[in-house]
Amino acid sequence: MIESIPSVKAMAAYALADLGDVETVSLAQNESAFPASPAALAAGRAAMEQAHLYPDPDWSDLRTAIAERHGLSAGQILCGAGSMELIGCLVRAYAGPGRQVLGTEFGYAYVASAAAQAQAEYLKAPELGLTVSVDRILDCVTEKTSIVFVCNPGNPTGTLLPNSEIIRLREKLPGDVLLVVDQAYAEFADAQHDPSEIFALVEQGNTVVTRTFSKAYALAGARVGWGCFPLPVAREVRKLLNPNNVSVASQAMAAAAMRDGDYTEQIVRQSSALRDRFAVQCRELGLEVPESHTNFVLIRFPDEALAKAADSALRQEKLLMRGMGGYGLSDCLRATVCREEIMEQCVRILREVLS
Incomplete structure (x- = not known):
């Protein structure tokens, strides 16, 4: 059987996001919370x-x-x-x-x-x-x-x-x-x-x-x-x-x-407002969240075990954030800004995990 060239054979495949099943709401891809113009x-x-x-x-x-x-x-x-x-x-x-x-x-x-x-x-x-x-x-x-x-x-x-x-x-x-x-x-x-x-x-x-x-x-x-x-x-x-x-x-x-441009600026304003509110709520739970200038936030938990527990609890309710182990941040999850009711649901789950 023919084999690939050595440099390709030695490569690791690019890690794709785990998107769950068709019922899962993904907060893992940094997609827009709003439709296009x-x-x-x-x-x-x-x-x-x-x-x-x-x-x-x-x-x-x-x-x-x-x-x-x-x-x-x-x-x-x-x-x-x-x-x-x-x-x-x-x-x-x-x-x-x-x-x-x-x-x-x-x-x-x-x-x-x-x-x-x-x-x-x-x-x-x-x-x-x-x-x-x-x-x-x-x-x-x-x-x-x-x-x-x-x-x-x-x-x-x-x-x-x-x-x-x-x-x-x-x-x-x-x-x-x-x-x-x-x-x-x-x-x-x-x-x-x-x-x-x-x-x-x-x-x-x-x-x-x-x-x-x-x-x-x-x-x-x-x-x-x-x-x-x-x-x-x-x-x-x-x-x-x-x-x-x-x-x-x-x-x-x-x-x-x-x-x-007006529509894009509207998306940016609305996404930023959702992001900032979610970040504040996470910090109020005692979680570390760096100031974000994007449409997502990085959530740092006290340790890897709590990050995994939060990931598991979110998955049970068909919500999926992005694990950061591949970046050497195994105590973190990355959450894309999503609809307000979804972000509120995430806050509730995180509060339950941390309590």
């Missing part, structure tokens, strides 16, 4: 009339919508089947055997999988207080480091570095190290932290910023991500992207969602 849904339905045609390989209307919203050049923008595709292509383009990819202790786990696919070494810089530390990242940079990945806001922590620290990181990194700032949850922080300051780093030629439509735009099922790239980097990454990678309907939905 009505304008986006209408655009998707209309676009299905063109389903017999291949999608626009240049994502022309979508790139225009993104560029107009963020004051960028459309030529700087690449779109992918989720930001995961863009991240995977970045690693394959700029890392490989003999090169290192540097992430952080609690950074996005898919980066490690992408590095393994490229046969690059993956290292993690320690975080401080569940927050990325620029100084610890710089301490871990070696002559083999080709890419530094920073997830900001962080997943699964929800914590945030101010723009000034991201800018300091770029200034201190060697010029030939590519900095990738993964901003999957940035819309939840944009009102307090000017996004143009981070996009401006792209002009230096060695920084990429990635974002997604899966969270604040409520289009996780459409699989659309995008990034702002220096033009030379965009040329190399585009060689590795699948042609026609974003479907006709997904492009139409994402473009309409990007143009419906």
